[in-house]
Amino acid sequence: MTLGARVIACLDVDQGRVVKGVNFLDLRDAGDPCELAQVYNDRGIDELVFLDITASHFDRGITLDLVRRTADTVFIPLTVGGGVRSVQDIDHLLRAGADKVSINTAAIARPELLKEASERFGSQCIVLSIDARRDPEMPSGFGVTTHGGRQSTGIDAVEWARQGEALGVGEILLNSMDADGTKSGFDLSLIAAIREAITIPVIASGGAGALEHFPPAIEAGANAVLAASVFHFGEISISQVKSELAKAGIPVRQVGIDTT
Amino acid sequence: MTVSPSVVVLDYGFGNVRSAVRALENVGAQVVLTSDFETAMEADGLVIPGVGAFAACMAGINAVRGSQLVDARLIADRPVLGICVGMQIMFDRGIEHGVDTAGLGQWPGTVDQLQAPVIPHMGWNTVHVPSESELFRGIEGEEFYFVHSYAAKTWAMSRSDLYQPDPYQRPAVVSYCEYGESFIAAVENGPLSAVQFHPEKSGNAGLALLGNWVSTL
Numbered sequence: 001m002t003l004g005a006r007v008i009a010c011l012d013v014d015q016g017r018v019v020k021g022v023n024f025l026d027l028r029d030a031g032d033p034c035e036l037a038q039v040y041n042d043r044g045i046d047e048l049v050f051l052d053i054t055a056s057h058f059d060r061g062i063t064l065d066l067v068r069r070t071a072d073t074v075f076i077p078l079t080v081g082g083g084v085r086s087v088q089d090i091d092h093l094l095r096a097g098a099d100k101v102s103i104n105t106a107a108i109a110r111p112e113l114l115k116e117a118s119e120r121f122g123s124q125c126i127v128l129s130i131d132a133r134r135d136p137e138m139p140s141g142f143g144v145t146t147h148g149g150r151q152s153t154g155i156d157a158v159e160w161a162r163q164g165e166a167l168g169v170g171e172i173l174l175n176s177m178d179a180d181g182t183k184s185g186f187d188l189s190l191i192a193a194i195r196e197a198i199t200i201p202v203i204a205s206g207g208a209g210a211l212e213h214f215p216p217a218i219e220a221g222a223n224a225v226l227a228a229s230v231f232h233f234g235e236i237s238i239s240q241v242k243s244e245l246a247k248a249g250i251p252v253r254q255v256g257i258d259t260t
Numbered sequence: 261m262t263v264s265p266s267v268v269v270l271d272y273g274f275g276n277v278r279s280a281v282r283a284l285e286n287v288g289a290q291v292v293l294t295s296d297f298e299t300a301m302e303a304d305g306l307v308i309p310g311v312g313a314f315a316a317c318m319a320g321i322n323a324v325r326g327s328q329l330v331d332a333r334l335i336a337d338r339p340v341l342g343i344c345v346g347m348q349i350m351f352d353r354g355i356e357h358g359v360d361t362a363g364l365g366q367w368p369g370t371v372d373q374l375q376a377p378v379i380p381h382m383g384w385n386t387v388h389v390p391s392e393s394e395l396f397r398g399i400e401g402e403e404f405y406f407v408h409s410y411a412a413k414t415w416a417m418s419r420s421d422l423y424q425p426d427p428y429q430r431p432a433v434v435s436y437c438e439y440g441e442s443f444i445a446a447v448e449n450g451p452l453s454a455v456q457f458h459p460e461k462s463g464n465a466g467l468a469l470l471g472n473w474v475s476t477l
Contacts, residue, residue, distance in 0.1 A: 001385070002385070002386075002438070003381065003383050003385045003406075004383055004384045004385065004403065005383075006382075006383045006384070009447060041463065044328075046384055047383075047385065059315055068278070069281050071276070071282065072278070072282045073276055073282075075279065075282075075286070075460060075461060075462070075463055075464075075467060076453075076461055076462075076463050076464060077403070077405060077407075077458075077461050094276050095278070096278070097276055097278040097279055097282075098276065099276055099279070099461060100405075121311075122311050122312025122313060122316075123380065123409070123410070124311060124312070124380055124382070124407045124409075125276075125311065144426050144451070165338070167370070170407075171380075171382065182289035197308060199377065199378055199379055200378065200380070201378055201380065201382050201383075202377065223382070225382070243316055253383075253403045254403065255402075255463060255464075257402065
C-alpha cells in the first residue's frame, strides 16, 4: 500500500524517429517511437517521455502525429517535451494525447510561461525540465544550462527548481549534464539538493549505466528514475531495475517484475 | 448478439480526453466525445473526465449543463463514471488554495489537500477494495496511476442518502488508497461510480476496470 517509485524510459525523437545522443551530441537511430512505446509498455515501464529534438518548427506536425498514434495504443502516462515555447504548443500536445508537457529553455527565457501553463492546464501536466551542471560560482554548486549543457545561464539550479514550484509546475525533470552519457551513475548530490528545496516530485535523469545506480537515486530523494540508451540497447531491462529497487526495499509497481 | 454499449465522454474543454475515448473503445464501447445534452442523456454510459483545478472543472461542467445532466441520468438510473477531478466534483465541495467551490453534491463530503511530504500524489499505487466491488472484479490487487493533490478523505453517506432508484438500497462500495493519509480511491453507488485514479492511464489493469464498467451498461 505505498506509492511506487516510477521507472521511466525517455525516447529522444527527431522527425518521428527515435534517437539517443551520448551527451546529446552523437546520435544513433533506434526505431519507431510508437512501437518502442508499446514494447516498453508490455515490459512494465511506468511512464514514457518523448523528448522532441526536431530542429525545425516546420516539422512539429510529425511529432503531433506520433503523440496521437502513441496515445491511441499505449495506455500509460506520456510526457512530451522539447522545443515547447508557448501555451499554444502545450495545448496542441495535450490535445494530441500527451498527459504532461515538459518545458525547459522557453521557461528560462520567460518564467511566466510556467505560471500561465499551470493555471490553464493544471499543475499536474506541467513539468519543468532542468539541465543542471556543477558550477562552483552558483550558491548551491549547481547551475542551469542550455544547449545540451554547453551554455551556462547564470541561474542557480536549486533556486530555479524552487521558483518552478512557486510558479505552479507539478514535477521536476532533473537532468544532470555532468552525468549524462557517462553511465557512471546519477548525480546524487544534485538530486539531494533539489529534493531538499521542493515538495513536488523529482525525476532523476542522466548517468544510469548499471543496475546498482538506480536505488541510490531514489534514496537521495528522487521519486522516479529515467533512463534512455541503457534501456533502448537492452543493456538493462525494466524488470531488472524494478527488482533491484525492490531488493533495496523501495516500493515499485509490480507489473514488469519477472516473478518466474 | 449484443450490440456494443454506447458511451459519451463529456467534452467540456479539459485536458487529455483522447486517451479516455481510446481506452473505452479498446474495451468494446462505442464512444462519442461531446457536450451535447441529448446525446449524453441517451448514451448507455456517461463518463465525466477531469483534470486540473476543481473550480475550473466546475465552471466547465456548468457551462455544458453538466449538473442537470448528471442529475437527470441518475434519476433515470443511467450509469455515470467520474474520473479524477470528475470524481471529486461529485462531492459537496472542493477547497483548493483556500477557494471553496460547490461541487455537484451527489455525495456528502469535502475534497481538500492531501497531507503528504511530496505533492502531487503521482504514480502507481494499490487500492483497498471491498469484496463486493464489481468495478475491480479480477483486478483487486492491481496498481493504478494517480495524479492529484486533493482528495475526499471520508465517506459520510448514510443509507437514507442513497439513490431511490436502487431497488436493493445497497450500501455504497468505497475503496481507499493511502498516500500520507487514507483517501477515497473509488466509489460504486448504484448508477454513479467514480475513481480518483486514471484508468485510461493504468495499463492493462485500467483497461480491465473500464471493461468491467462497460460490461454493466
